[in-house]
Amino acid sequence: MKLQFKYAGSSGIASDLGHSRVAFATNVLREPSFLEGDLARPLVVREGLAALHAVVVSDLKYRPKDRLEFRAWLEEQDRKFLQSLALKSEDLRAELEQKEARLEELRQRRRARLAPFRAARRQYFEHVWTDQYELDWILDPVITVHPDELAFEAFSRDESSYGRFAMKYDLFRKIDAFECGTTNVDYSTRLYRHLNRMRSYRDTRFDVSPSGFSVTSGGGTHAEKKIDLPESWVRGFLQVQSVMAMGLTRLELAPIDVFNLVRFVRRFKAKASPRALRWELEPGRRAKVVFEPWEHAIELSPAAVYEGPKRQTIRTWGRRRLRILERLVGSLEGAEVYLAGHGMPTIWVCDLGDATFTLGLSGWTDNDWTGESRFSLLSRKVDVSADQLAATYHALRAPRFATPAQLAEATGLGEEHVKSALSFLCQAGRAMVDLPGGVYRHRDLFHSPFDAKKELAKLKAAAEEADPKAKAARAIFEAGGARLIARRPVQTGYKLSGSVRGAGARVRPLLHVDHEGSIIEATCTCAEFEKHKLTKGPCEHMLALRLVHMRRLEEEA
DSSP states (O other): OOEEEEEEOOOOEOSSSSSSEEEEEOOOTTTEEEEEESOOOOOHHHHHHHHHHHHHHOOOOOOOOOHHHHHHHHHHHHHHHHHHHHOHHHHHHHHHHHHHHHHHHHHHHHHHHHHHHHHHHHHHHIIIIIHHHHHHHOOEEEEEEEESSSEEEEOOOOOSSSEEEEEGGGEEEEEEEEEEEEEBBBBHHHHHHTTOOOTTTSEOOOOOESOOOOOOOOTOOSEEEEEEHHHHHHHHHHHHHHHHTOOEEEEOOHHHHHHHHHHHHHHHOOSHHHHHHHEEEOOTEEEEEEEOOOOOOOOOOOOBBBOOOEEEEEEEEOOOGGGGGGGGGOOSSEEEEESSSTTTTTEEEEEOEEEEEEEOOOOOOOOOOTOOOGGGGGGGOOOHHHHHHHHHHHHHHTTTTEOHHHHHHHHHHHHHHHHHHHHHHHHHHHHHHEETTTTTOOOOOSOSOOOOOHHHHHHHHHHHHHHHHHHHHHHHHHTTTTEEEEEEEEEEEEEEEEEEEOOOSSEEEEEEEEEEEEEEEEEOOSSSHHHHHHOOOOOHHHHHHHHHHHHHHHHOO
């Protein structure tokens, strides 16, 4: 996917003794959106944007070391050793040592002569890294102006971390003007360094506008970017919304809990497996977090009492990414962590007073948000027509944020149809889940106009191609290979037991689904579940059993 960005000005910060002005230049190719105001708490903004920068540049995937220089040195040592074996005469050996010393002297002179060249080359590569690399590869953060907040969103370079920094308007001393919309902002590593100069003793002006710091005249362009964006980046950005809409295990943390976890991650690095972060949860008791392989347990504060129905242990990996939260610890007023399950994503919501920072982490660093994980399969969608999708989109676009119940009242559709339509909109990049706010928000990730028929056709075609499990489950269901053995209603929905015959022998899936059909818990006796659990999404046997259950519900209605 090719994206184009054009900026009439540049983002930056200008300061004197008593005043600062922070200006973000927006993409002039997107819908016009802006905000102008004076910050009341600039330090919160500084730390929040620093954490967002840590997400943008995060790349913790394993890459083998480049050993070319070491191998060249090793070959040279082998050559010298073999050469010395052939020398039987002491005179020849002494002559060789004399020549080797002379050769080393010449090498030192050569290094001194080339030192200015190498310094210039190093400066050039630093320029390429900080400027040209950003122009060609780093996608500028997405910024959305809402009626109640200003939000920045970004995805990490290794596609395993998602960050959203939302600034409530109470964070501003005054707001002169704003226009709702979604766009990108001019962003660079140099801007990040400048943002660190924000201070609380300066009156800080905060502007988001197409002009930014104007550096051209006559309507010229400051910078243009053309990025060939990987499809995996887009899918990962959108899969985050599917996880946030799931039924997640919630824990409330105190600031000291976040501090203790981040401090331990910073001080210790495991050199051997296992490296999991193990959450031990027991109803009515404080949660424990165990760092493997040391088995170092941190009992969380009294705020972190687990209120779930049963005891469980959840292991997650990639804990080094928690260092993204380092800059936020000093401004924290509280935090919440949402756990999806064993080896599955974790969502951290940090309360900064009049701002929130949401950090989404995949199950482990090398398992990015795209990979083979299909979290959207865990939620059940009813069939939605193009007219229903368009009605939901426009009903959400008018107020910019709403709950499913409010949208159902505005559109006249059933709440289940509205939730399915919202799920489609999230996958299309037209909406997002605001987990701390408990609402859906309008957010057009791309600037192409919305066409409900085209979007729906594209999503269904992509689902068939990208989700072979859903296609296989439909084939099992239509062939009569899935049988519902027991169905027990519980407070949160239904517990199902069944027998499913797929390509091999019959297996026994067990499901816990809510009243709308979304999977809360699931197990299966198939080989795929035994190996991967739910880290790669539900297997086709679970999906086929859910189809049987949903048909039974329709017959009873």
